[in-house]
Amino acid sequence: MSLLRIVACMTTVVLSIRTSNAYECPSYEDIVQTSLEGYRASELDGGSDSIWYMVATNEPTLPPICTCGINNITVSDDELTYEYTNTDICQGLKEPFQIHIGGEINGEFPGNMKENAIIHNHQLKNLDPNMVFHVERDGNKDLDVVYTYACLGHGLFSFNVLAKTSTRTTQEIESMIAEVDNMIGHGILKIEKVRIVNQTSYETCEV
Ligand SMILES: *[C@@H]1O[C@H](CO)[C@@H](O)[C@H](O)[C@H]1NC(C)=O
Numbered sequence: 758m759s760l761l762r763i764v765a766c767m768t769t770v771v772l773s774i775r776t777s778n779a780y781e782c783p784s785y786e787d788i789v790q791t792s793l794e795g796y797r798a799s800e801l802d803g804g805s806d807s808i809w810y811m812v813a814t815n816e817p818t819l820p821p822i823c824t825c826g827i828n829n830i831t832v833s834d835d836e837l838t839y840e841y842t843n844t845d846i847c848q849g850l851k852e853p854f855q856i857h858i859g860g861e862i863n864g865e866f867p868g869n870m871k872e873n874a875i876i877h878n879h880q881l882k883n884l885d886p887n888m889v890f891h892v893e894r895d896g897n898k899d900l901d902v903v904y905t906y907a908c909l910g911h912g913l914f915s916f917n918v919l920a921k922t923s924t925r926t927t928q929e930i931e932s933m934i935a936e937v938d939n940m941i942g943h944g945i946l947k948i949e950k951v952r953i954v955n956q957t958s959y960e961t962c963e964v
């Protein structure tokens with residue numbers, strides 16, 4: 758092997774090691790599934806008595822003592838904006854933990870959203886990607902499960918499974934996650950450290 762080829766070969770090895778270490782936020786086009794055809798962001802907004810159960814999450818900013826997340830989402834189709842509260846039950850705390858988030862919807866690809874926290878009615882700037890990349894529908898074609906992936910910057914990522922019902926077993930939720938990971942391609946989504954909230958947990962939390 759010529760010296761040049763050895764150098765070229767070593768460079769390739771070094772570059773590929775670097776690439777595999779530098780995980781970056783996937784683009785929406787890389788992860789969006791055909792299930793998003795016909796999807797409208799306003800479908801997330803089920804009206805005043807509608808909530809989403811966060812049956813799986815690895816949200817890095819959610820304190821580990823908190824579980825049983827529910828999201829109450831409001832969407833403005835006209836303004837292409839949305840907001841929601843995420844409420845969680847935290848061990849040892851009398852009051853639920855609550856965070857208020859606001860964001861923008863891409864007019865062309867409504868699953869492609871950006872968001873940040875709203876603190877004291879003030880929307881924090883520098884919105885981060887929050888992508889609805891796969892949905893499942895029930896027999897009436899209504900949304901049943903929504904899979905989201907958020908990139909929070911600073912090397913932080915958040916994979917979430919939002920469901921209309923809280924009555925799933927751990928096994929069911931685990932196989933939903935495995936299926937979606939296979940569908941997208943293993944390693945493209947960071948799904949490590951996912952915390953699952955099954956039916957028993959939601960019953961215990963009484964939410
Ligand atoms: C969800 O938010 C809406 C609008 O802020 C509010 O009217 C409704 O009571 C909330 N629903 C639940 C179940 O928290």
Ligand SMILES: *[C@@H]1O[C@H](CO)[C@@H](O)[C@H](O)[C@H]1NC(C)=O
Binds near residue numbers: 927957
């Ligand atoms: C929920 O998880 C707990 C703790 O792992 C387990 O004991 C319980 O059987 C699970 N319940 C369901 C419905 O999967």
